[in-house]
Amino acid sequence: MNQEYKFSFPVEGGNFDDTGKISIEIKRLLKGLGIAGDVLRRTAIAIYESEVNIISYAWRGNISIRVTDDSILINIQDSGPGITDIEKAMQQGYSTADDRIREMGFGAGMGLFNIKNCSDSFEILSETSKGTLLKISINR
Amino acid sequence: MLGEIDFERQEAFSCFEVLNSGLFPWDLEDVFPGGNREMTLLKIKELLDARVLAGEEHLDTEVTTAFSADLMSDVLAFAKPGSIMITGLTNPQIVRIASIVDNSAILIVRGKIPPDETITLAEELGIPVLSTKYILFETSGRLYANGIVGCIRKIEGPGSVVPL
DSSP: OOOOOOEEEEEEOOOGGGGGHHHHHHHHHHHHHHOHHHHHHHHHHHHHHHHHHHHHHHHHEEEEEEEEESSEEEEEESSOOOOSSSHHHSTTTTEEEEHHHTTTTTTTSOOHHHHHHHOEEEEEEEEEEEEEEEEEEEEE | OOOOOGGGOOOOOOOHHHHHHTTSSSHHHSOOOOOOOOBHHHHHHHHHOEEEEEEEGTOOOBBBBEEEEEEEHHHHHHOOOOOOOEEEEOOOHHHHHHHHTTOEEHHHHHOOOHHHHHHHHHHHTTOOOOEEESHHHHHHHHHHTTEEESSSSOTTTTTTTOOO
C-alpha cells in the first residue's frame, strides 16, 4: 500500500500564548494515521521545539509534514533573522533567548539539540536576515 | 557500623550510622525497581497535602516515575510516558508539554495556583493538575522516599543527552 499523507500549518512569530497548539493538533492527526509509541513521541517533541523556535525567533513560518509508508518527513521553514552561527546554535546551552522565552520554560539552548536527538536525519540551512529551513525525518 | 538497630534501647544514632547500617535503603530503586507499583495520584495527593485543580476523576492512575523541572526543554528531552511532571511553572504551555510527552499528571509546587487558561486546557486535554505547598526539593524527596523514581537517574557521558 503506497499511501502518502501531507499537511501543513502556518506558525505566527511572537504568538507566545498559543505555543504548542499546532504541535498538539499535529500529534492528534498523526495518531489518527496510526502512528504511535516512540515514533509519535519523537515526532511530537521535534515539532514542539520547532514551533517554539518559530514563535520565539522568526516573523512567520510553516511546518509541513509528509507521512509515507516508512518515514515522517518534516520541513520547518521560517522567514526571520536566521541563525548567524549554526555550529554554536547546535551546542547545548547556547541561546540568544530573551526573558519572554525563558519565562515559558524555554531558551536554555536545548531546542535544536533536542530536535536533532529525536530525528533520524537532520539538515539545517539558514541565511541571515532571510530565514531558516530545517529538514528532518523520522523512520517509522 | 551497626549490626542491628535495637529500637527498644532508643539510643540516638546519627543519620550516617543508620544509613550505613544496611538496614535502610540508600537507593529506593533497589527496593522498588522501576518505581513503587502501589503509588497513585490519590496517594501523592495525600502525601503532599495537595489540592486537585483538574482531573479529579483520574486520581486512581498509577504513577511510578517523575521528572522535576522548571525548564520545559528538559521535560521534552527526558520525561517518560506515564511520569508525573513536577514544576513551579503555571502557564498553559506546561499542559501542552505534558500532552506531548504523555505525562500522567502535573504537580505544581510552592503553592502556586495556575491561571484559569491552564486549568481549562488541562480539563480539555484530560491531564490532572495538582498543587502542593511543598517546595520542589521537599516534594521530590517525599515522593522518592515513597518509591517514585526518576525518569532517568543521571546523564550519560559529558553532558550529552540520553537518546530518547
